[in-house]
Amino acid sequence: MTSILIFAGSARQGAFSKQLAAAATTLVAGEGGAPTLIDLADFEVPLYNADIETTTGIPQPVIDFRRLVASHDGLMIATPEYNGFVTPLLLNMFCWASRPSPSDDFGAVFQGRPVGLMASSPGRLGGVRVVPRLRDVVAELGMVAVPGFVTVPAAASAFTEQGRLVDRQTEDELVMLVRRLIAAGQRN
Numbered sequence: 001m002t003s004i005l006i007f008a009g010s011a012r013q014g015a016f017s018k019q020l021a022a023a024a025t026t027l028v029a030g031e032g033g034a035p036t037l038i039d040l041a042d043f044e045v046p047l048y049n050a051d052i053e054t055t056t057g058i059p060q061p062v063i064d065f066r067r068l069v070a071s072h073d074g075l076m077i078a079t080p081e082y083n084g085f086v087t088p089l090l091l092n093m094f095c096w097a098s099r100p101s102p103s104d105d106f107g108a109v110f111q112g113r114p115v116g117l118m119a120s121s122p123g124r125l126g127g128v129r130v131v132p133r134l135r136d137v138v139a140e141l142g143m144v145a146v147p148g149f150v151t152v153p154a155a156a157s158a159f160t161e162q163g164r165l166v167d168r169q170t171e172d173e174l175v176m177l178v179r180r181l182i183a184a185g186q187r188n
C-alpha cells in the first residue's frame with residue numbers, strides 16, 4: 001500500500017490549508033493509499049540558524065519529521081501563499097530537514113520522493129501563485145512533483161461540515177492528483 005505523508009503550510013488553528021490537507025487525507029484512504037496527516041505546529045523548531053546546528057545539533061522534532069518523510073512513499077502539501085510565496089513554516093522545516101543529520105540514518109530524505117501540491121486561500125485566486133514557487137522548492141530538495149495541482153479559492157466556504165470539498169469539480173481534480181501520486185509512490 002502506498003503511504004502518503006500529508007501536511008499543511010500553516011500552523012494556524014483551523015487553517016483552510018489544514019482543512020484541505022484533511023480532505024486530501026480522506027481521499028488518499030478512499031483511493032487505497034495509506035495516509036498519515038501531521039500538523040507542523042506539533043513540530044516546534046527554531047528559525048534555522050547554523051549556529052544552533054553547530055552547537056546543539058539538529059532539533060529532535062526535525063529528526064522526527066525526517067523519520068516520517070523517510071518512512072513514506074510520497075508527500076502531499078496543502079499550503080496558503082504569503083505574499084505570493086511559500087510560507088516561512090514550510091521553508092523553515094525544509095531548510096532544517098534538508099540538513100544531513102549525524103544522529104539519524106535517513107540520508108537525503110526528500111530525494112526522488114513524489115509530492116502532490118495543493119494551495120488554498122480565502123481569496124478568489126486560491127493561492128495559485130505559490131504553486132510554481134513551491135514546485136521549485138521541492139524540486140531543489142530532490143522531490144518529484146506529480147503533474148498538476150489543486151487550488152481552493154474562497155476557502156472559508158469551500159468545505160462541508162464533514163470536511164469534504166463543496167465543489168465537486170475541485171474534488172474530482174484532487175482525486176486525480178491523489179491517483180497520480182499513489183501511482184508514482186508505487187513505482188518508487
Ligand SMILES: Cc1cc2nc3c(=O)[nH]c(=O)nc-3n(C[C@H](O)[C@H](O)[C@H](O)COP(=O)(O)O)c2cc1C
Binds near residue numbers: 017080082125126
Ligand atoms: C503574511 C501574509 C501574507 C498573505 N499573502 C497572501 C497572498 O499573497 N495571497 C492570498 O491569497 N492570501 C494571502 N494571505 C491571506 C491568507 O491566504 C489567509 O490568511 C489564509 O487564511 C492563510 O492560510 P491558512 O488558512 O491555511 O492559515 C496572506 C496572509 C498573511 C498572514
